[in-house]
Amino acid sequence: MCLRVWLDDGISATLWASRCRLGRLDPVSGRRKTVKRVLVALLAVGLVAAAACSGDSGDAAEEGPVKYGFLNGQSGDYGPWGHWALAAAEVAVEELNAGGGVLGRSVELVVEDNGSTPEGAVSGFAELTEVDGIHALGGIESDGMIAIFDTVHELQIPTICSTCGTTELDNTGGDMVFRIIPSDTDNGIVGAQVARDEGYRNVAMLVELSEGTESPANVFKAVFTEQMGGSVTADVRFNAGETTYAAQVAQAFESGPDAVYIAAGFETGVPLLNEWQRRGYSDIPLILTTDLLSPEIAEIISGVEGASAIVGATAYDTENNPAWDAYVPRFEAKIGDPPEIAFYDAWQYDQYIILGLATAKAGTTDGAAVAAAIPEIANPPGVEVFSYAQGLAELEAGNDIDYHGTTSNMNLNSVGNLLSPVMAVIHVQDGDWAVRENIELDPTLVKPS
Incomplete structure (x- = not known):
């Protein structure tokens, strides 16, 4: 029965097989289940090959809805x-x-949960392209972006990374992939800059083994030691999902550091910081990476007397910004809470306004044409616009535009990275994360070779 459905539906054998294994096809009828949001897979090689052999989305008829994919770690x-x-x-x-x-x-908006894994990103991307027929993609994180990078180019799916910090994109984007958030290079440099400015000379490191956490950590270490003359007293790397992090925490905090730099995902960060709290290391300041900017982490830290934690991270450009002023009430009406820098929500918003304006500029959903239009609507020269309606009106009047997003200007360099990211020092205040001060990257600090 499943074989007949595969042939009838015209999907690839690999995607068909993965659906059966993942429960996306009913085992009795072979038909596709209606709930397709949660993915658990280990099919990276097969699915990338299958997706690369599928039909070119640029050949899709210019009719029906414009479909933008949202491939994101909802779990x-x-x-x-x-x-x-x-x-x-x-x-x-x-x-x-x-x-x-x-x-x-x-x-x-076509939604796929990638489970916060590269494997989930691969299978989710295959679903979005082969079955849903998306015209462009957003929402993806670092690990997932690296996993589908080649296939995105093969299928010519314009993709905007709203949460991709990975240094892998520092020199490889700008054709089909664009990043509207600072690189982990920027985050690693600003982390080292903050450590230096706080007077820390000896820093221990606790780093989860994943692309999204090692990427800024490696930059931090290189800049702090090679360019600032600092010392790393212990560099402790660990896997997610450990039963306990007692040994790792002890190794880092008992190495004589002035501060401890922690780069970890949320699910690892919570038990790790609970262990830090239990062992009473509150006298040693923490430098955290952006993946730990969550209310739960802030609550743990604020519950420890004398604890200090800071994050050198990207920030919102909210001063005299009509895009931000218009976004805040709409987002709050949707979710019941105002935007928070800890959740990166505003970048998720900006990416789809950019895709909409780029598609309008291109006059087609053809992937190559839309991708070529992205820097055209995000960079000067052109009329500065702060909304889709404003940008569309200018385009229809025959004018070039320069979209300024909720978070900052969206000016991109030749490899699709932000030219001038907004950075800040963020700390815990009254039980929540708050911007302590905006800062500029020290121009004397450079990306490690």
């Missing part, structure tokens, strides 16, 4: 951010549709 390590990320994406798509849609067509 797993990035799960705590998932609800906020999806809400922001929905706010953006609602704005696109309220503005008349894109190319006169309604916009549909």
Whole structure:
């Protein structure tokens, strides 16, 4: 029965097989189940090959809804951010549709949960492209982006990374992949800069073994030791899912550091910091990476008397920014809470406004044309615009535009990275994360070779 459905539906054998294993096809009827959001797979090689052999989305007829994919960790390590990320994406798509849609067509947000894993990103991307027929993609994180990078180019699916810090994109984007958040290179440098400015000379490191956590940590270590003359007293690397982190925490905090740098995902960070709390290391300051900017982490730290934790991270450009002023009430109406820098929601919103304007600029959903239009609508010269409706009106009047997002200007360099990211020192205040001060990257500090 499943074989007949595979042939009838015209999907690849690998995707068909993965659905059967994952429960996406009913084992009796062989038909596709309606619930397809949660993925657990280990099919990276097979699915990438299958997706690469599938039909080119650029050949799709210019009819029906414009489909933008949202491939995001709604569960797993990035799960705590998932609800906020999806809400922001929905706010953006609602704005696109309220503005008349894109190319006169309604916009549909097609959601896939990648489980916060590269394997989930691969299978989710295959689902979005082979079955749903998306025209562009957003929502993806670092590990997932690296896993589907080649296939994105092969299928010519314009992709915006709203939470991809990985240094792997420092020199490889700008063709089909664009990043509107600072690189982990920036985050690693600013982390070292903050450590230096706080007067720390000896720092221990606790680093989870994953692309998203090792990427900024490696930059931090290189800049802190090679360019600042600092010392790393212990560099402790560990896997997620350990039964206990007692040994790792003890090794780092008992190595004589002035501070401890922690790069970990949320699901690892919580038990790790609980162990830190239990062992009474509150006299040693913490430098955390952006993946730990969550209310739960802030609550743990604020519950420990005398504890100090700071994060050198990206920030929102909220001063005199009409895009931000318009976004905040719409997001709050959607979710019941105002935007928080800890959840990266505003970048999720910006990416779909960019995709909508780029598609309108291109006059087609063809992937190559839309990708080429992204830097054209995000960079000067052009009329500075702060919303989809404003940008669309200028495009229809024959004018070039320069979209300024909720988070900052969206000016991109030749490899699709932000030219001037906004950075800040963030700390725990009254039980929550708050910006202590905005800072500029020290121009004397450079990316390690």
